[in-house]
Amino acid sequence: MNARQLKSSILQYAMQGKLVDQDLAEESVSVLLEKLVKDKELLTKKKLKEGESHFSYINEEEIPFEIPDSWKWVRVKELCEINPKNRAADDIEAGFIPMKLIEDGFSNQHSYEKKTWGEIKKGYTHFQSGDIVVAKITPCFENLKSAIIRELPNNIGAGTTELFVFRPYSNLINKKYLLWIFKTSLFIEKGVSSFSGTAGQQRASRNFIENYLVPLPPYEEQKRIVDKINVLEEKVDTYGALYQRNEFIQKKFPFDLERSILQYAMKGKLVSQDTSDKSTSILLEKIRTEKEKIEKHKRSKKKEFIQITKEEVPFDIPTSWEWVRLKELGFIISGGTPKTAISDYWSDEGLLWITPSDMGKAKDKYIAASSRKISEKGLDSSSAQLIPGNSIVYSSRAPIGHINIVEEQYATNQGCKSIHPLKDYVDIDFLYYALKFMTPWIQRKATGTTFKEISGTVFGESVIPFPPLEEQRRIVKKIEELIRVTNILRIKN
Structure with a gap:
């Protein structure tokens, strides 16, 4: 009462x-x-x-x-x-x-x-x-x-x-x-x-x-x-x-609990490290080699590697882990908007064209719907890009920090940035949770006057903690086991 x-x-x-x-x-x-x-x-x-x-x-x-x-x-x-x-x-x-x-x-x-x-x-x-x-x-x-x-x-x-x-x-x-x-x-x-x-x-x-x-x-x-x-x-x-305070705590508790779970996970405290796991440094070397092959095939300009400074590292991680920039784990892709008045640029049979507004309506970590769909002509006549499935889309403005996994090919407007990770070396679910936890640090780098925004460059240079692949998978399994409990608490509140 x-x-x-x-x-x-x-x-x-x-x-x-x-x-x-x-x-x-x-x-x-x-x-x-x-x-x-x-x-x-x-x-x-x-x-x-x-x-x-x-x-x-x-x-x-x-x-x-x-x-x-x-x-x-x-x-x-x-x-x-x-x-x-x-x-x-x-x-x-x-x-x-x-x-x-x-x-x-x-x-x-x-x-x-x-x-x-x-x-x-x-x-x-x-x-x-x-x-x-x-x-x-x-x-x-x-x-x-x-x-x-x-x-x-x-x-x-x-x-x-x-x-x-x-x-x-x-x-x-x-x-x-x-x-x-x-x-x-x-x-x-x-x-x-x-x-x-x-x-x-x-x-x-x-x-x-x-x-x-x-x-x-x-x-x-x-x-x-x-x-x-x-x-x-x-x-x-x-x-x-007291009642309002208790209600606030009850509603906030599941979110705080989830945040604590992610904090333990990203600091290497949620599951034990296993010395038999393949080294993170070897894993990163394989990722760099694979990226170089893909970029060479695409005739893309090789991206300059920027050393991570002590000031960029927000907390300690296990010695078997590494701090890495997002762009080292895959490809950063931005979005765009074709002219909305030209009907040929839009089609009910087209690709998902995801916006921050669409992401705000998503109920879980996956997104499979958008309010509009873009046609092939729309892609060709704008800065919107075809993004491979099994990528992560991240809202980079209005607001910064919506995060979803997209399993099919898609495009976005300029309010989103995406990362397509190299799936043989990066667990996409781990990357999703890592981005979710690291968002407060990413948000601090936002610039702009009318509204704050994260550029593709800043997004790509953002750092995340990176464990061996086997440990990534163990962490994801444990996170999702515990998050099921927090979801039950949310329903009750």
């Missing part, structure tokens, strides 16, 4: 007469209501005719729950003047309250803007200090935008027309008690059921507001209920902060 649910339960408990004890020595509600009628007559200067009652008949079917015998059910319109008007000189200072200045939830807080009364007396809802305001439009009504107005300039004000205003006829109606009534779940549920109007502009009806039944206790009991709610509210707020 969260804090809002707990507060709602407390209010419901209070409105059923179960929060504080009844005191038979207190003045009865009947006497209170007689005084209220007299106060109303003085306020409105209207006297009831002989035999006329101020209180309307209440059908048994209308009563939502039982209340103590010392309480009475009374309609809102019999306790308050609704949407009263103010009279004041145009030049006096007043408070103006648009909806945004009324806080939602249980806070009972608002602020105001200073205006002259002449500026706001027409076209707005009137109120004064001490009035209760309740939003009538969705979603403000459901969000409990309601408060007791206080400390207005000259005690007068006006504001959004999307308010009901309540001015109790008598001081024997505790305003804070009445405000709590307007924040109960029952009031909100019944108000929502009375909604009318078009979608997004629905409002609680005036008829609902006027006839809503208030469970009214004796005046002294009203005060005791309000005092008790105030005490409990402080404790619930403390509970709420």
Whole structure:
């Protein structure tokens, strides 16, 4: 149960007469209501005719729950003047309250803007200090935008027309008690059921507001209920902060756990090293030889090797491992975008054309769909490139750090960089997890003003820890075994 649910339960408990004890020595509600009628007559200067009652008949079917015998059910319109008007000189200072200045939830807080009364007396809802305001439009009504107005300039004000205003006829109606009534779940549920109007502009009806039944206790009991709610509210707020903190930890925990698993893996602490594994240095030599053959065949210019400096190494790794640059493990490939208005450049039968937005929608480490597909003509007429399957695509901007494995041939826009690793020497799943863990270090190298970006060069020169091939495979097996557990935790949260 969260804090809002707990507060709602407390209010419901209070409105059923179960929060504080009844005191038979207190003045009865009947006497209170007689005084209220007299106060109303003085306020409105209207006297009831002989035999006329101020209180309307209440059908048994209308009563939502039982209340103590010392309480009475009374309609809102019999306790308050609704949407009263103010009279004041145009030049006096007043408070103006648009909806945004009324806080939602249980806070009972608002602020105001200073205006002259002449500026706001027409076209707005009137109120004064001490009035209760309740939003009538969705979603403000459901969000409990309601408060007791206080400390207005000259005690007068006006504001959004999307308010009901309540001015109790008598001081024997505790305003804070009445405000709590307007924040109960029952009031909100019944108000929502009375909604009318078009979608997004629905409002609680005036008829609902006027006839809503208030469970009214004796005046002294009203005060005791309000005092008790105030005490409990402080404790619930403390509970709420702890609840939110606990929820945050619960939601964050699986991600933190996965990050810890990857940290152990990339520091060589997740599985044991095996001296019988083939040396990483020999593995790298084979990769370089293989790359040279491919580049020679493609007549590509041989890439200059840049020594890794101590400053680039973020943590220690086992002596049997090596720090390597991404471009040493395969081929770095960038993307591009053909003209979107030319239909021939796009085809439902074409290749995946992956963007950071597509990657953001991917549910796991593999991506097999894109919102658009590029045609052969589109490839030929743009900087987009055909990328072999079994490559890793990495979003290099907006945002930096989405990572997916692509099993089929594809292309990307310029917001992605790809690496096609030499599969006989590099475990693609290990490379995926290594990139995932090293992304914070890659992100630090981003440049740009409008948005940060990682260039193909910077991506290729990024460093990752690199173990022997057999150990890569053992690490992947252990990571995926443990990540299955974190996924179960995510589902539960």
